[in-house]
Amino acid sequence: MTKDIIFFDSTLRDGSHAIGHKLTVDNIRNYCTGIDGSGLHVVIVGHGNGLGASSLQIGLSALPDQEMLTTARKALKKTKLGAFLIPGLGTIKDNLAPAIDLGVDLVCVACHCTEADVTGQHIDYVRKRGKDVYGVLMMCHMAAKEKLLMEAKKMQSYGALGVILMDSAGAFDPNMLEETVSFLSKKLDIPVGFHGHNNLGLAVSNSLTAIRSGAKIIDGTIRGFGAGAGNCQLEVFIGLLSRMKIETGVDLYKLMDVSDGVVAKIMHKAQEIDSVSLTSGMAGVFSGFAPYVKKAAERFSVDPRDIFIALGKRKIVGGQEDFIIDVALEIANKKAKDQNLSF
């Protein structure tokens, strides 16, 4: 392992999930000013589900995409500005083209891990605009490594510079991860990346497993700020690499200062693994569902953990937030029926 690892900073993207997509102009300006030039490869900014995702289905952003990107663009002089896009939620015409016009340097085009052919149009577009483009396979615990390879190869053929495996539910165990990452790193011509979640307390150690297995990109967030149980805490991970005498070229003090001085103030509460996030990891359901699951549980007087388990059984993927109410209602009805029967 050498210093050829690059770091994607998703603090201002994944962190959006944790505060109901309510980042402010000040949040973005302060963060970007502090983190600029720290040695991280890119700072990705926006709604938790990316460009064009602000919606009643997934949650409305406090700020329009353009305003978030413009604010970040002004503050970032050295570090690249990134955007995230999930085809089906955002389009080239309405979202991607305007974002690149505003000065985005790098785009992550993401899809559910079995659906890479929906990213062809978008990856090709970013490449033709002369910007860096990476593919992201979300919820990748849901597919076997052979299937993931097939999908990653599609992204490679569209022109992606790398493919990031996103453990959206924080459900990867270290063995499964090692097997998957080594397999893909060996078979792909482009670098493999890993984006971990902490539902099972493994985000940092899984990121280490990933680079030991051949990953070249680690995607994480400062202070672990992110959906559900949060992400691989970048400053901790880089601190660990430093202790292991692995050179990263990242200014760790700068990261720590932004963590304490800026991110701690943006966060509504400290990042923790509560029982709902833990269940989400065990059920293999997207971490970002947690606030909506809690709301539905309260409304229909059911256990949020039961909702997560039921969503897991239905193999619900990211973006299907509308199923939460449906599942909650189903559990509530069943509960009512059982109670009636017991009289």
Next chain:
Amino acid sequence: MKKVKVGIIGTGNIGTDLLIKVQRSEILECGLFAGKNPDSVGIRRAEKMGVRTSFNSIKEIQDDPDCCAIVFDATSAQVHSFNAPILTKLGKFVVDLTPSSIGKMCVPVVNLKECLNSVNVNLITCGGQATIPIAYALIKAHPEIGYIEVVASIASKSAGSGTRANIDEYVLATKEAVRIFTGVDQAKAIIILNSAEPPVFMRNTVYAKIEKPNLEKITEQVLIMAQKIQKYVPGYKIVLGPVVENNRVTTMVEVAGRGDFLPKYSGNLDIITCAAVNVAEEFAKKKILRLKD
């Protein structure tokens, strides 16, 4: 009664499902099933059914214009923009199942009658067919609605390669149609592909932001609309709502298919092929056979 001949261009999931529905029709029959893909499962199916097939796609209709009076285009938005002027020149009534946005946008339950006077009728998208009637019902109850959002989740297995490669066209065409049919300027469309096994049924959610919603009135309109759609899409069902929370009105619809070509989970095929057959049958009755109601 003599049946009216139709041509189907495009031999993928949608074209093949259409073929089976056309052959069941009392008014229509398939005069040509044409595409370009030599590996098409649909072509072999058509041959077995004794239907005339061709790999020459639209060229076959140009060479023998009498093979059909009505043409279904189930290719792709791009191919349809090539086909549309040719078919119009040949005097064919066109029912377009691609998200090309070329012809007059049609949701039969809302504007079938006026569409029969056009030469090219566009069926938007499967999500559009499933959600626009609900959005339209919401507007009837609350004309002041300022924002509408529609979400379709469909089984990966029922999304053909054309849809997947051109997902932006799907989103943009659906959004534009929601705007036009409801008159609400702020509209959003979302599509999610779910690869779960066994495959999930097509689900659609319609959201509207309404201050002080009159749930009784909304529910009444939504149920009337659902009944009307069920006449040509038997598997259409309201599964949740309308419900209200924080001025967000949510209605969820499930569409089960008839299982004609792909299994029942592919409600996304049925909702658009049923609409297409409905349009073609009405055109045949009113404009070709000149039948009275």
